[in-house]
Amino acid sequence: MALSYFVILLLVLSAAGYVLGRRKAVAAVGGETRALHSLVSFYGWNVALAGFLSGIVILALWALFGSGLAGSLSWIGGVVALAAAAAAVVVALGSIAPEFRARNSVEAKVRGILIFCSSVAILTTLGIVLSMLFETANFFSQYSWTHFFFGTEWTPRFSGNSELGMLPLLWGTLYVSFIALCVSVPIGLFAAIYLSEYASPAMRGVAKPAIEVLAGIPTIVYGLFALITVGPLLRDYFAGPLGIGDSSRSVMTAGLVMGIMLIPFVSSLSDDIINAVPQSLRDGSYGLGATRSETIKQVIVPAALPGIVGAVLLAASRAIGETMIVVLGAGAAAQLSLNPFEAMTTITVKIVSQLTGDTDFAAPETLVAFALGITLFVLTLCLNILALYIVRKYREQYD
Known part of the structure; x- marks a missing residue:
């Protein structure tokens, strides 16, 4: 039964x-x-x-x-x-x-x-x-940890003589995440300031749910949007004419689309944090003759800054762990380059590729996925701890 x-x-x-x-x-x-x-x-x-x-x-x-x-x-x-x-x-x-x-x-x-x-x-x-640590220890028993952490070449070969340096993957991860944050943080923060300080209740009731709809879109849809729309536009109207790129898959493509995905994340958290600032601080600033913009710049944003920084770091953790947008938007080339219009890849993409298909789980080419996973886990954990530390240390206490 x-x-x-x-x-x-x-x-x-x-x-x-x-x-x-x-x-x-x-x-x-x-x-x-x-x-x-x-x-x-x-x-x-x-x-x-x-x-x-x-x-x-x-x-x-x-x-x-x-x-x-x-x-x-x-x-x-x-x-x-x-x-x-x-x-x-x-x-x-x-x-x-x-x-x-x-x-x-x-x-x-x-x-x-x-x-x-x-x-x-x-x-x-x-x-x-623990499961990742055990498999990571098994990997390092077969492959040098110095070559893994400091190697600059990523060429896995199941026939042997693999180069499994993670620096190109780490660089691609940080590069894509940086561009995503450059897009999402200003737009999300300004949207939060508008919704909390300028928008009427009717406008806020329409605009806030409209922004948060972006959070409900599956990441695979964002990836298709990057592959079909954003990538070709950047290639045909910017990178191609300037001679700095000829591929629709690039760091810039993935970063821009990922930034759009993160806008509601930053906006919602920042909006909640700004609304938590007591009205008495606003009234006191207005009573001293400050304008609304001066009150926002000199009173509200500084009071909410610890929470905003925490929201940005949490958004960074979300960006670092993204996979589908990078797979379809940035490609799979593991390389070290400063050109944002070249194809690169990230740690999460290579974790998927190393564990996909008929693979030998005893081979270092497969076990390296667990070493990459534990590295990504430690990286995002450190960002989350830093965000919690900033929020708790600099958080303002109001009656």
């Missing part, structure tokens, strides 16, 4: 436990619910949670360590889980009495569920990092 069927049965059993728990609590005091320690609903929830949690734990353990892992669960495990849930329901029903602290019991169970959910996120991150 499929796992989902047993989960449905557990939910039905828990719902029945909820109804029985309420009825028994009311019957225990002869209908005088004011004599109960907790609300009637807490007695029902205590029984329902006791049954469901007992059953779901058995199902999870059986799925991890028992049989039936190929899309279905062994019926033995399901029967054991249902039996455990029924036993828990019976025990919970037997504990119902006027003095029973059902609310405390329910809150303890809910607190345990919340702790478990929080732990899942932490343990998942830890598992990802």
Whole structure:
């Protein structure tokens, strides 16, 4: 029997436990619910949670360590889980009495569920990092770490004699991200200032959702836009006539489109931060004779600057991890060049390419993807830590 069927049965059993728990609590005091320690609903929830949690734990353990892992669960495990849930329901029903602290019991169970959910996120991150570290260590046991971190040539060959220097990939990543931030930060910040300080409520109600629509567009669509529209325009009307590039795939193409993608990210965060500046600061500035533009430049932006810097660094982390726009807009050439109209590539693109197709996971040409991944993880982690540090250290506290 499929796992989902047993989960449905557990939910039905828990719902029945909820109804029985309420009825028994009311019957225990002869209908005088004011004599109960907790609300009637807490007695029902205590029984329902006791049954469901007992059953779901058995199902999870059986799925991890028992049989039936190929899309279905062994019926033995399901029967054991249902039996455990029924036993828990019976025990919970037997504990119902006027003095029973059902609310405390329910809150303890809910607190345990919340702790478990929080732990899942932490343990998942830890598992990802450890898995990448193990494979990275395997890679460095086969390939020199000095050649990887300081090499300037990227030519993987599964036949041997590969050059796996990451500097061309790191340069392409930082170059594309820099151009993207040069586009997104000014436009996003000015849009946030307009929406928070100049726009009427009606205009803000239209403009803000319109800008945030950009955040919902899939990155593959941005990549197609870069490949079909932006790249040819730059090649035919700028790079080609000036003789500085003849390809529609370039760093500038990917950077411009990625910058457009990041505009709502910067705009929304900056808008929230600017709106958090107290109105009393604005009124005080106006009271001293300052104009609106002077108030924005000398009062509002300085007060919101730590949060704005944090938003920019978070946008940089988003840009560094982007893949599809770079694949379609910047190409796959690993090279060190200052010309933004030449094709280059990034770390994320090469991670995908090294793990795509029929590859040997014991070869350094494949394992290098994990070394690139851990490098990218450390880079984005440092940016996020820096953003949090700036926000917390320089954040203004207002009453």
